[in-house]
Amino acid sequence: MAEERHHTEHIPQWKKDEIENIKELIRSHKVFGMVGIEGILATKIQKIRRDLKDVAVLKVSRNTLTERALNQLGESIPEMNKYLDKQTALVFTNESPFKLYKVLEQTKTPSPIKGGAIAPLDIIVKKGPTSFPPGPILGEFQSAGIPASIEAGKVAVKETKVVCKAGEAVPQKLATMLSKLEIYPLIIGLDLRAAYDEGTIYEPELLAIDEGQYFSDIIRATQNAFNLSVNTAYPTSATIGTLLAKASVEAKNLGVNAVVFDSGVMDALLAKAHIQMTSVASKAADKDANAVDDDLREALGAAASAAAASAAATPSEKKEEVKEEEAEEEEDTSEEDGMAGLGALFG
Known part of the structure; x- marks a missing residue:
């Protein structure tokens, strides 16, 4: 104990101040990380x-x-020491660890690689023209291991090639040519090793979330839940509108098919009866022209003329009619669509 106290007394003041500054930054922020x-x-x-x-x-x-x-802060904080390695910095924030990871990833930018450095992944030079005119540079390409020739008055890479495999040292000549070709194999930026948040340590594998996929999963789950609720007739605030609209349509169809005399379906029943009547009258008139009276015969003639005119309509006229019908259908179903809840929002 005396030896420890004696050792502590000889710590320079600037080191003590630095330690206290780090401790204060940790205390004053919700999250801190090692980068x-x-x-x-x-x-x-x-x-x-x-x-x-x-x-x-x-x-x-x-x-x-x-x-x-x-170590001086105690609790579970000293567990972050295992992420101290080589050149390390600390980052402090009041955002979530996930937001911190995302922000730090945005600091990373492509960077040229130096001769002698280890390639972090396979370095590939793709086939195609370059901006360089013919000259000594053609020999520089070839001496760097990049297959090149002259095409259309420019130096061109003849074939796609892996010029350096991951884990190999990059030759100086190759590094120079990669920079000239603006091929930057390195991604330089703050590399978050771990983040500490109220006793929990988060490593990058947990923080790296594919937001697009995550959002798609939420939309799909919402749609499935909405459809399940509607199909099982389970009422919720999000589906009650669609359920009522569906019930109204089914009730009207039942009333028409069962010929129930109700104010809500009388128009449909009369229209259906009229169609059936004209169909019977048309067949009767085909067999005996005297089977129908003059008024009915005139009505059948008008219907036949309208059908012939419709069949002779130009494609553009038919297209316009279809558009009008679609517009009417959209107006009729706007209320139902408006009630589609989360399913419609995410659809």
Whole structure:
């Protein structure tokens, strides 16, 4: 204990202040995270810090001082020490860990790779023309392992080729040519290793959410729930309108088919009876012209003329009629569609 106290007394004041500053930042923010900053230039870090000023605070400190600060805070916070590795910075925010991850991912930008660096993935040069005119650069392409020739007065890559496999060191000549071709294999930015939120540690695998897929899943689940509710006649605030509209249509159909004399279906019954009557009269008139009176014969003639005129209508006229019918149907069903709840909103 005496040795520990003696050692503590010799910690420089600036280190003590730095430790206290880290502790205060952790206490004053809902979430803090560990981010890797390997390979990021100081100017890039300064730009990222400015870009994050409305969302998060970025702090670069020595790993040893960060470790001391976390240990002194206790509880489960020291568990974050296992994410201290190489060049590490701390980031503090009052947003959720998911929002923090998304914001940090947006700091990442493509960057050229240096000669001697390890390729993080297969580096591919695709077939096609370049902007370079013929000259010594053709030999530079070939010496870098990029198959090239002259086509239409420009240097062109002859075939798509993997010029460096993942895990291999990139030759200097190749690195130079990749930069000239504006092929940037590296993605440089803050790499979130873990985020701490009220006793829970979130790693990137959990925070990396495909928002488009997530939203699609919610829409699909909502549609399925809506359809299930309607098909099982389970009333909810979202489906009651559609259920009532469906019940009204089914009741009217039942009334017409069962010939129930009700004010709600009388018009439909009369229209149906009229159609049946004219059909019978037409067949009777075909067999015996005297089977129908003059008024009915005139009505049948008018109906036949209307049918012939409709059949002779031009395609454009028919198209206009279809559009008018569709417009009327839309007006008739607007109330039902308006009641479609979440299903209509997401449809």
